[in-house]
Amino acid sequence: MSNTNKLKTKMVPVPSHSIVPERDVDKSPILECRHLGIDFGGLHAVQDLNLAIGRTEIAGLIGPNGAGKTTVFNLLTKVYQPTRGTILLDGMDTSGKTTVQINKMGIARTFQNIRLFDNLSVEDNVKIGLHNQNTYSMATGVLRLPKYWRTEKKNHERALELLSIFDMQDMADMKAGSLPYGAQRRLEIVRALATNPKLLLLDEPAAGMNPSETAELMENIVKIRDTFQIAVLLIEHDMNLVMNICEGICVLNFGQVIAKGTPDDIQANPAVIEAYLGKKKEG
Amino acid sequence: MKKFLTNKSTFSNYMTYAGVVIAFIILTIMGEAGGLSSTMKGQLVPVCAYVVMALSLNLTVGVMGELSLGHAGFMSVGAFSGAVVASALQQAIPSDGIRLVIAMVVGAILAGLVGIVIGVPVLRLRGDYLAIVTLAFGEIIKSIVTNLYIGIDAKGLHFSFLNPLEGLEAGGRMIMNGPMGIPGNTKISTFTAGFILIIITLMIIFNLVNSRSGRAIMALRDNRIAAESVGINATKYKMMGFVTSAALAGAAGTLFGMSQNAIIASKFDFNTSILVLVFVVLGGLGRMWGSIIAAAALTILPELLREFSEYRMLIYAIVLILVMLITNNPGLKNLFGKLIPRRKGAAENE
DSSP states (O other): OTTSOOOOOOEEEETTTEEEEGGGTTSOOSEEEEEEEEEETTEEEEEEEEEEEOTTOEEEEEOSTTSSHHHHHHHHTTSSOOSEEEEEETTEEOTTOOHHHHHHHTEEEOOSSOOOOTTSBHHHHHHHHTTTTSOOOHHHHHHTOHHHHHHHHHHHHHHHHHHGGGTOGGGTTSBGGGSOHHHHHHHHHHHHHHTOOSEEEEESTTTTOOHHHHHHHHHHHHHHHHHHTOEEEEEOSOHHHHHHHOSEEEEEETTEEEEEEOHHHHHHOHHHHHHHHOOOOOO | OHHHHHOHHHHHHHHHHHHHHHHHHHHHHHHHHTOSOHHHHHHHHHHHHHHHHHHHHHIIIIISOOOOSOHHHHHHHHHHHHHHHHHHTTTTOOOHHHHHHHHHHHHHHHHHHHHHHHHHHHTTSOSTHHHHHHHHHHHHHHHHHHTEEEEEETTEEEEEESSOOOOOOTTOEEEEEGGGOBOSOOOOOOHHHHHHHHHHHHHHHHHHHTSHHHHHHHHHHHOHHHHHHTTOOHHHHHHHHHHHHHHHHHHHHHHHHTTSSSBOGGGGSHHHHHHHHHHHHHHOTTOHHHHHHHHHHHHHHHHHGGGGGGGHHHHHHHHHHHHHHHHTOHHHHHHHHHHSOOOOSOGGGO
8 A cells, every 4th residue: 555654674683583673672672472372173273473562563464275374363362272382572582371361461462253242332332341450349339339339430431432443433323243343352452452461462353454444444553553552463365455454464374384584574474475375386 | 311211122121020019910900909810819820920930931931032931930949938038937936028038039049049050050051951950850850859857846847858747846836747748828018019029020130131240141041152262251141040040039939928828849840831931932032021921811811711712712712822923013013113112222111
């Protein structure tokens, strides 16, 4: 997309055989995977994945269908427990943690097949994201003590503020399930942001969007990174989006990393071209 | 404040409170003026109890999205524990009202504890295990109560299983008598108590649903994976909903039990659980006012149909089928859709 300025970030190597943006090099990476792997029976769905993501990096995870990209997300959020390897989030080992604990530690995600709370309003969906941010006990809620009103007011304001990132504050009272497709994808991102993450995982955020919606989404992802100062890891098949906004890209094929680097490196990498387009017939 | 008047769910909640209050006032006046037959008067408290039962089951089925097939079990726990407490305190506390309140609180707490015992293992699982376990629980409670003997004397309460108590001191008496249940029960439930219990139940459910905890419970119902991904502890919030529901059913059980001359365990069997489930489904999942109307109408209906004697249940079944057909009729739905302004969002109490 020509209207989005292509980001030129200088990439530097870090110890875990990966690269992060130069501006993040003095800080430890937000996420580090070491020799991460999972088997489903005899199938090595992900093998020996090494990956580091800088504090404010927008990273991409790409690969042909069935390469294991969503499995990586499920490993990071502990929907699956890894068979091998370690995941360090903000320097802390996440082994044995549950999905809920991982979210509290700072990873929020969206889903490839949208998973909203369809019967609840848009605002309630965001408020559920704020669940662990502004808390009060069940008794406070049932008895409607002053803390209930204070916290609910704060939740309401925060929810509208977050919705305004995508200009969705007017839809706050609509049922989430009745939103148009693109708005549902955006609401999922808002809900994830409400949990105050350090790392945002987006699973095909542009799927089903038209080019102008995608262009807007690209701007918004960069805006989210800049405002919240968080890292973003996204899976996407729209190469225009990936090559324009991702600073570091990791290419998976058959559960293995076949290439890592900046968009320019990836585009020139013969292994990537082969994975996507196949091998030229010899002779 | 303006927000609350425009918010449809809050509006529907207030309408529900108003409806209950108006019904209470009308029925009280009719009762005073002699406009109610004695059978109808006798039905007032059981109607209140079934309304609370339906509301509490709606919390489990409609709000939480879990199926419970043994809700009468919690009612049984509440009825028997409440009756035992009320009977034991007869000398100590002469006031019927205070005794009823204490009995209800005990009934609610005990039913809640039983809810915890069931919930701890079951609510960790994904799937319809709660339906299976509560189904068994209803039968287990029935067996336990059928074989339980409780007596009281100067030393306090005595419990025994399987054989009638012997060796009660002079002046002691049996409260619970195994298969005979509690034969000589003093009726202390009043319509006012039933009305207050309905209002308290409504407040607990509405306030819970519109709070952080209630949103978490509904989030788990709509999409468990997404709810866990935003940091909601599934077991904790399912327990919260289920135990609240069980405790309310316990209080309803006490109310019901204290309106009967004799309480027997077979009154709270699988049929009663299904009956309450019918109230909830007919009134609409998650729709509290629907549960109230369905429970009240379907509790009174068999009494009104008494003159048809053996055709009673046949007509009852036909009425159920007609209600289902009519409420799903697209033409009528459209008509109601035009009469009632379309609700935006906030589906928790629709």
